Amino acid sequence: MLTKIAVFVSGGGTNLQALIDAQKAGLIKSGRIKLVISSSPKAYALERAKKAKIPAVVVSKKQLGSQEAFEEEIKRLLTDNKIDLIVLAGFMSILSENFTKDYPKRIINVHPSLIPSFCGKGFYGLKVHEAALAYGVKVTGATVHFVNEIPDGGEIIMQKAVAIREDDTAETLQKRVMRLAEWKILPASVEKVSYEIKKNR
Numbered sequence: 001m002l003t004k005i006a007v008f009v010s011g012g013g014t015n016l017q018a019l020i021d022a023q024k025a026g027l028i029k030s031g032r033i034k035l036v037i038s039s040s041p042k043a044y045a046l047e048r049a050k051k052a053k054i055p056a057v058v059v060s061k062k063q064l065g066s067q068e069a070f071e072e073e074i075k076r077l078l079t080d081n082k083i084d085l086i087v088l089a090g091f092m093s094i095l096s097e098n099f100t101k102d103y104p105k106r107i108i109n110v111h112p113s114l115i116p117s118f119c120g121k122g123f124y125g126l127k128v129h130e131a132a133l134a135y136g137v138k139v140t141g142a143t144v145h146f147v148n149e150i151p152d153g154g155e156i157i158m159q160k161a162v163a164i165r166e167d168d169t170a171e172t173l174q175k176r177v178m179r180l181a182e183w184k185i186l187p188a189s190v191e192k193v194s195y196e197i198k199k200n201r
């Protein structure tokens, strides 16, 4: 049986698109994306899911009123859809330890730096690239890792380095890290973990 995957998103969803494309191309063959969960009703990722005919739902913390209710609703959706693997692909809501402890080695995240640089609380999206440029590092990249109770602290699955250019802005760097690193190592990691789950079932 193929590993059932849920992808969590909040914004543009280019990483979700990379996963959809990898599935279509047969690069992801041990799992299937069964559900997309968005923390925001405005996320363009919802359009991408719709186009690919993947069921997508919005789970809004604001509407549900608390972190607890938010996580309970997500858990219900995961159970109802028999999800085996959760992929955080630009998901900007924090998941508490109360949530992550129920899915050991079943949640993976893509982060736009070489962990342990520029990661943890407060480092997300463009801020990560702004910090890398401000520090003056010459090499950055992306990391895919398992999610545990420590923000960006779980076991590393894959990393890919990207050189920084003299004329980079946070925006140009973000785009290049996505294209050269994230969109490659996220699908590859999803296949790797899906295969492991399928094999050990």
Ligand code: GAR
Pocket: 009, 010, 011, 012, 013, 014, 015, 016, 045, 089, 090, 091, 110, 111, 112, 123, 124, 125, 128, 178, 182
């Ligand atoms: C990606 O660069 C992803 O690595 C980052 O947000 C962007 C989402 O883009 N995630 C984090 O910073 C998590 N800490 P996308 O919606 O186009 O995939």
